[in-house]
Amino acid sequence: MHLDSVTELLRIANYKVAHMIDTGNKRLELVLKRVEEHFCVCSACGEIHRTAVHSIDVVRVEDLPISGKRVFLHVPKRRTLCPKDNRIRTEELDWLRGRVTRRFAEQIYRLTSITTNKEAGWFLGLDDEKVYRIDKSILEELSLQRLETVAVPRHMSVDEVAWQKWHKYVTNVVDVDKRKVIWNHEGRGKGVLDKFYHKIGKKGCAKIEAVASDGARGFLSSTKEHLKRAVIVLDHFHVKKYLNDAVDTVRKEELRKARQQDNGELSGILHCNKRFILMQNKVTDKRVNILEKLSLLNNPVYQAMLLKEQFLSIYATDNRKVAYTNLREWIVAAIKSGIPSFVELGYKFFRKRHYVLNYFICKITTAISEGLPASSARRESFRKDSGQAEMTEIWNCGKDHSV
Numbered sequence: 351m352h353l354d355s356v357t358e359l360l361r362i363a364n365y366k367v368a369h370m371i372d373t374g375n376k377r378l379e380l381v382l383k384r385v386e387e388h389f390c391v392c393s394a395c396g397e398i399h400r401t402a403v404h405s406i407d408v409v410r411v412e413d414l415p416i417s418g419k420r421v422f423l424h425v426p427k428r429r430t431l432c433p434k435d436n437r438i439r440t441e442e443l444d445w446l447r448g449r450v451t452r453r454f455a456e457q458i459y460r461l462t463s464i465t466t467n468k469e470a471g472w473f474l475g476l477d478d479e480k481v482y483r484i485d486k487s488i489l490e491e492l493s494l495q496r497l498e499t500v501a502v503p504r505h506m507s508v509d510e511v512a513w514q515k516w517h518k519y520v521t522n523v524v525d526v527d528k529r530k531v532i533w534n535h536e537g538r539g540k541g542v543l544d545k546f547y548h549k550i551g552k553k554g555c556a557k558i559e560a561v562a563s564d565g566a567r568g569f570l571s572s573t574k575e576h577l578k579r580a581v582i583v584l585d586h587f588h589v590k591k592y593l594n595d596a597v598d599t600v601r602k603e604e605l606r607k608a609r610q611q612d613n614g615e616l617s618g619i620l621h622c623n624k625r626f627i628l629m630q631n632k633v634t635d636k637r638v639n640i641l642e643k644l645s646l647l648n649n650p651v652y653q654a655m656l657l658k659e660q661f662l663s664i665y666a667t668d669n670r671k672v673a674y675t676n677l678r679e680w681i682v683a684a685i686k687s688g689i690p691s692f693v694e695l696g697y698k699f700f701r702k703r704h705y706v707l708n709y710f711i712c713k714i715t716t717a718i719s720e721g722l723p724a725s726s727a728r729r730e731s732f733r734k735d736s737g738q739a740e741m742t743e744i745w746n747c748g749k750d751h752s753v
């Protein structure tokens with residue numbers, strides 16, 4: 351890739367990519383260079399100093415992944431004399447947050463809002479303590495920023511974050527195009543999102559073209575009330591979470607049974623340590639191995655895994671009609687599977703099918719970046735049988751949005 355294209359892709363104001371070191375299939379190291387020499391903001395006092403540059407430090411920070419590769423930026427930071435305390439201080443860059451970029455920190459923050467720090471860390475290849483530190487610092491910053499004026503987004507996403515896990519909630523609105531949190535407020539649900547729409551007014555509301563959310567009832571009803579024409583998208587990131595939760599419910603139930611029946615082989619496969627391997631979307635040897643064992647035992651967990659993968663493969667198309675057909679097939683398969691958590695999910699996706707399919711009209715999500723590894727979309731063929739006709743009937747009587 352041309353360095354200018356990578357610079358364009360990164361979009362970091364006043365920095366360009368000077369070198370690129372591709373270390374293979376896992377990591378990308380990018381050496382940055384400042385384009386123009388601006389003044390330095392002092393990290394000790396926060397003021398601008400025009401004193402001569404003493405020296406330059408290069409810090410290595412992690413940024414959002416590109417094509418499944420972790421990205422590390424080598425950023426030059428100037429050190430100057432701070433007249434206030436007469437010491438040499440490093441400059442402060444507002445797009446960095448410690449050893450990660452601010453946008454990567456915001457991504458972590460968003461991930462931890464829908465899963466545990468440990469799982470978010472596993473997913474991103476970070477240890478959970480680091481995830482926790484970044485998460486906490488973003489939360490603190492966001493609660494300070496609350497009263498700034500809001501620029502109306504064209505595409506927005508909204509989600510809620512558990513603050514001090516399970517006690518308090520914060521609702522965040524993100525400008526999807528700018529990849530920035532633009533508004534937040536304590537609490538969640540319709541009343542809180544109403545406040546955002548009131549703040550930007552009717553004119554502001556009319557400018558919003560699409561909204562991605564987790565599909566929570568409060569967010570949906572507030573959005574439908576204030577934005578008459580916007581496309582509402584059920585975020586595929588949350589969809590994955592619903593699927594993972596459903597698989598995990600089956601796993602726990604089967605593990606319990608296997609232990610009761612003293613089935614050492616099965617409980618070994620279903621043990622919590624294997625959970626991450628099962629939840630992965632990547633096709634790895636370990637995962638294929640576990641899946642093969644489960645398929646031989648014809649365990650419900652295997653059925654659940656196939657259902658999950660079949661659902662994720664719906665996203666492999668760009669064609670809404672194809673997605674519509676596949677979603678309908680999936681709902682039928684889920685309900686007919688008889689697996690309680692998937693029957694429930696089948697009905698849930700049936701109720702929210704318009705929002706799932708709206709993704710194919712406007713591909714926005716609540717994740718700040720689309721840089722997270724996409725699902726491997728391993729396809730499995732499913733039996734289509736008689737249950738489909740009756741489901742088609744139910745399917746076609748939805749009223750609130752035309753499909």
Ligand SMILES: [Zn+2]
Pocket residue numbers: 392393394395396397399431432433434439
């Ligand atoms: Zn200073």
